Amino acid sequence: MTALVEAIDLKKTYMLGKVPVEAVRGVNMKVEAGDFVSILGPSGSGKSTMLNLIGALDKPTSGKLLIDGVDISKLNDNQLTDLRRRIGFVFQFFNLIPRLTALGNVELAMSIADVGKSERKQRAAKLLETVGLKDRINHKPAELSGGQQQRVAIARALANNPKFLLLDEPTGNIDSKTAAEVVGLLKKLNVENHVSIIMVTHDQNLAREANRTLEMFDGLLMSEGVNQQ
């Protein structure tokens, strides 16, 4: 069976001015469908670069990164854009469009994927209900708490039935109580809705909430472990 995400000797080198920086130095990993995997590492370990690569936001320098069996290094910009529509991004700072309502933000992801107006309105409302924001659909981000904004971001990430959710420090900008609620929601989505999740974090406690943790350091994958729930 094809892995959802598979990295084979994956390398990424950036140019910092004239100095090459090896952010990822040969990572091998696999994420299967239905997994809830966390990538843990301190600042500068290469985990954000891994997130960008898995999210098809960037291309590897060498090695292979297969997403659903397709090597992203062989895709052009348009194909990468199409692929991104099937990946659900959740950012640390929510990255919602401030002038749009919660419903508008979720709808936006679907309008980008050419979903018709009435269908996306219905689906967006349902997704917001799923993440517990049924009563807040017409509120703009500034009128929502951090936790609520992150829920909107999760609903938006789920808008186009993605192959997996890709989360970047999803609780990094919210209080611990709200963070627990968000983690609960993610687990529920993984268990009940079989949504595959890849979460990048530097928080060990949060990483342990996933089924599996991949630990990175200095651009390399140092360890891989199954978490006891």
Added chain:
Amino acid sequence: MKTYDILGYSFSAIKLRKLRAALTTLGVIIGIAAIVALLSITQGLQVSITNDLNRGLSANTLIVVPGSNALGAVGGGGGSLGGGRAARTTGTSSINFGGTGAASSGFALYDNYTSQIDVLSPLINSSIAVVERGGYVDADGLNNPATFYGVDFSQYASQYPTTFVAASGTIPVNPTNNEIVVGTRVVDPRENGTILFSAGSNVGIVWTNATTLQIVNETYTAQVSGVLQKVGGFGFGGPSDNGVYIPMSQAQSFFGTTQCDYIIVQVKDSSNATISSVSKLITDHFDGQVTVISSTAVLSLLSTIFGTIQLFLGGIAAISLLVAGIGIMNIMIVSLIERTREIGILKALGMKSRTVLSIFLGESAIIGLIGALLGILSGWILANITARLLGSGAFGGTGFKVTPLLTPEVFIGSLAFGIGISVIFALYPAWRASKLKPVEALRYE
């Protein structure tokens, strides 16, 4: 992403920064309003003058003026089209030819040349010599500008049987030297019913003689034998509402000349073949030292002049729109910088580069569309206000009736120009936005 979604997203971005968008749009409004106002006024003016001219023109009338290129010298030293006092008094003005152009060529026309012209071709009906000068009519101490025409009354009446007709008094067949016939506007200069004098009155004829070393006002008292019926339009050689008709011999004696300024030739029909054949015969007869002007040539020249004026004025107004375009570009670049992160989010969500490009171009197109529509409306209002002021004489003179004309070409052209300029100037920022790399855009603080 569907077109209406792109436009909807663009509009939401404009709505977010209302004041900025309003100020940017104002630039387009001013530019388009200037174009529309200037063009609709000049087009209205062209139509008004052309209509007046058409009313005054007889298609079967030719004007012979001295000089080999009198029509080409319009506005210059030769013939002047509606120049001088004709432009000041307006509405019922005449067209003046000859004058200094004749003197500079060394060739002059004399009234007995009409007998030579009459026998040139069986296509010629008749010809009549005219002496023309500008001066004043003194009625009870009030000096009003007028154009004096020295003509043979009976010949002139037979050449213009429908327009050289007295509404009051009579047109004397054998006038005495001090008898004159005047146009309606001479007795009622403001056309408001204030009649300064009537048939039978005595008035002073004042002509500023600048041909002598000392400039002097020549005067004599004339008796008004008849007041013409309203002619309307320009008197292209023919009767004019602003004209004072003096017997030829008196005109030549009073103006101190033995020459005439032009000869009006009436031909049998107005076909191009007749006009050109008679024109050639007359020109050849005078060894190319005269210019024969037909109504079609005048209209064609007028059209060329107005075309040039419109191009010039439109060009000046278009510069203000270019400034507005630079404003749009500036605002779009600022917007691009402010929204770098947003573009990163959109790209992370799977938005294609060309959709990002379309969103930015959509914003500028909306600004251009709103600006152009409001600009056309403002320009039209401005043109009408200007026309009213012109009509009321607020810019001097007795007023000039002009009806602004907004043609479909100007409307569509302005709309397209407003949107086009906005979109063209947004191309660079839009292109830069579309080329942003999602990773870098998301990292932008």
